[in-house]
Amino acid sequence: MPTLTGLHALQVFDRVKGCSQAIAEPLPEAQAEELASLFKALADPTRVQIIHILSAAAEPVCACDFTAAFDLGQPTISHHLAKLRDAGLVTSFKRGIWAFYLLNPDMSSGARAAVNLMVD
Numbered sequence: 001m002p003t004l005t006g007l008h009a010l011q012v013f014d015r016v017k018g019c020s021q022a023i024a025e026p027l028p029e030a031q032a033e034e035l036a037s038l039f040k041a042l043a044d045p046t047r048v049q050i051i052h053i054l055s056a057a058a059e060p061v062c063a064c065d066f067t068a069a070f071d072l073g074q075p076t077i078s079h080h081l082a083k084l085r086d087a088g089l090v091t092s093f094k095r096g097i098w099a100f101y102l103l104n105p106d107m108s109s110g111a112r113a114a115v116n117l118m119v120d
Helices: 029-041 045-056 062-067 074-086 108-120
Strands: 091-095 100-102
Touching: 029 074, 029 108, 045 062, 045 074, 045 091, 045 100, 045 108, 062 074, 062 100, 074 091
Parallel strands: none
Antiparallel strands: 091 100
16 A cells, blocks of 8 residues: 655644635525526627617618528528527517517616626
């Protein structure tokens, strides 16, 4: 069995929780989960661009306009829009065969704050 010769004995200290700096309380778990989901949805440059376009739009934007604006196919655009819709950032409606998108007027305050940061 190997010995610890030549090593200094480790000194054990009582662990001090934190330092002298006062910090904020952690967010409630549900709020942290909501914000993490929101940031995951926004963690893609195309989705950030879509939010930017919708923020500047005076009227709902047709999905076909996003396909024209980006060098991406319709399935990829639909995927991005679905991610944003699932996160509660956008809403949509159909007019004929086309889907139109707009920022969700009922989005959470956290989502609204994130969108406002992107457009300010």
